[in-house]
Amino acid sequence: MSPLVEQQQFLTVLEDALRKRVCSVCVDRNLEGPCALEEQHECVLFDRLPKIARTLSYIRSNRMDDYITAIRWEVCSECPHQRLDGSCAQREEARCILDRYLPLIVDAVEETRAAFHQPAAC
8 A cells, every 4th residue: 555545544544533532522513513613614623634643643752741842833833823922812712722632632643543553753
C-alpha cells in the first residue's frame, strides 16, 4: 500500500474517532445534535486535521504541556485569531476547540496511531 493511501486511511479513521470522542461532547453542537461550526466551516479540528495529526505524531510524552506547546507552535501560529504576542482571545474565552479538547484529541491520535502500528516520529 502506498504511503499516501495509508495516510488517507489513517486520517479517515482518525476523523471518525474524533467525531465520536470530541464531537459527542462539544459545546458547539446545535440543539439537534450536529455541529453548528461545520455549517460555517469554522471547526479548526477538521479544517486542519492533517496538520494537527502530523504535529501530534512527533510527540510522545506523559505531559500534556508538550502537546500544547507543539500545537501552539505548529497550528495556532497560523491561526488568524492568534495575536502577534502569541495570545489568543479564542483560547482566553475557552472558545478554541483545539485548546478545549486537546486531551481528547491526543487520545484519539494515540489510539489511531496504535491501530495503524505507527510509532511516534522522532
